[in-house]
Amino acid sequence: MQVDTDIVTETLPPSMLWATHLERDRRRSVHTVRAYRAAAERLTAFLNRHWGERMDRAALSRVTAADLRGYLAFRRENGLGNASAARELSAVRGFLAWANEAAEQPRLRGPRVKRGLPRPISPAEAVALAEDVADDASEPWIGARDWAVLLLLYGAGLRIGEALTLPGGILPLGETVRVLGKRAKTRVVPLLPQVREAIEAYAAQTPWPIERDTPLFRGAKGGPLSPVMIRRAVRMARARLGLGERTTPHALRHSFATHLLGRGADLRALQELLGHASLSSTQVYTQVDAAHLMDVYRSAHPRA
Incomplete structure (x- = not known):
């Protein structure tokens, strides 16, 4: 008996299908796939209770900004902070975009998160x-x-x-x-x-x-x-x-990054060494180095 793989696929939860897409098509890391799938499962579980119906890809097309606000409010009740809320919103937005590629996504501004600087040690x-x-x-x-x-x-x-x-x-x-x-x-x-x-x-x-x-x-x-x-x-x-x-x-x-930069390493070369896809990820270390220099200045200069 031949099994229709399309029928079998459609019976799988959307979160599982998305995880497969991230791993196979987007080549995301195991940790990223696990985190994003968990976020998708939390969203669909919330919507199951909120709407009282089983969530599939078609149902996900009806998600509105109000639904996402309700979901984030629910997550905040469980102690979710701004940084985690921003990551959660990014994950579920990606999930909804994948589920409904042709549909317009609900617009919701995420919480403002001040990007912290990396904390190197000596x-x-x-x-x-x-x-x-x-x-x-x-x-x-x-x-x-x-x-x-x-x-x-x-x-x-x-x-x-x-x-x-x-x-x-x-x-x-x-x-x-x-x-x-x-x-x-x-x-x-x-x-x-x-x-x-x-x-x-x-x-x-x-x-x-x-x-x-x-x-x-x-x-x-x-x-x-x-x-x-x-x-x-x-x-x-x-x-x-x-x-x-x-x-x-x-x-x-x-x-490693901060000490190399402090000794005059080229920013592009450092990007290659670290394996950053974007130079902006590497540029944050220029702020770290500047902050370190200011700390040295304040602690050593007699008029600081």
Whole structure:
């Protein structure tokens, strides 16, 4: 018996179909797909209760600005802040645009959100953090692993997801490494000697076989290393060192960018190193550098 795939597809929830579209056609990351699908599911659940009917793509074409205001009000009752509300509105707008490509979308101005500047940490703090994480590891090879991962974030500017998905095939290392970034875009990143040495030291100590097409960094039981484990280790280390809550793995990437810019790096070159699709994403670091200079000025100048 032949199954009509179109009929089967139409029976799936719109949120699931949208998630498939984002992953397959838009090549969005796993984290983005998960977050956007969750937002779509929350919206359709709200509309199910609000309208008392099952939501499909045809029903979504009737969503108005008043419906979206009601939805955001409902979400705010559950403690949603301005920044989260803006992200939620962006996600559901994309969902509605996908569901009804020919229909005019309801217009609703999102909450105003002041864009915060990245919070880098000093080179000394970055090194101290990585050393503390490595020293606290339960086994020497795990310490070598965590040291290598954190040096990739601070010394090469990788996102944590990019570092943890590096395949064993990058060995033996050269002066650069090819990184798979957001939206499946690849870029070439230089490796400092210290970063190469850290990766090679881990590779020499890991008890698990390094295979060309599997993740280089392994968890304690041999599976792919989860970013949760690195974030947890950093959280514990910053508490021991008395560092602020903004000292996260991603802050090491911010520090990489800010310190390079402070030493005269070209903005376009920095954009390539970070894998930013838009130069505006990189330009925010010029504000960070200026803010740092003002802090130094105020603390050091006798008339400041």
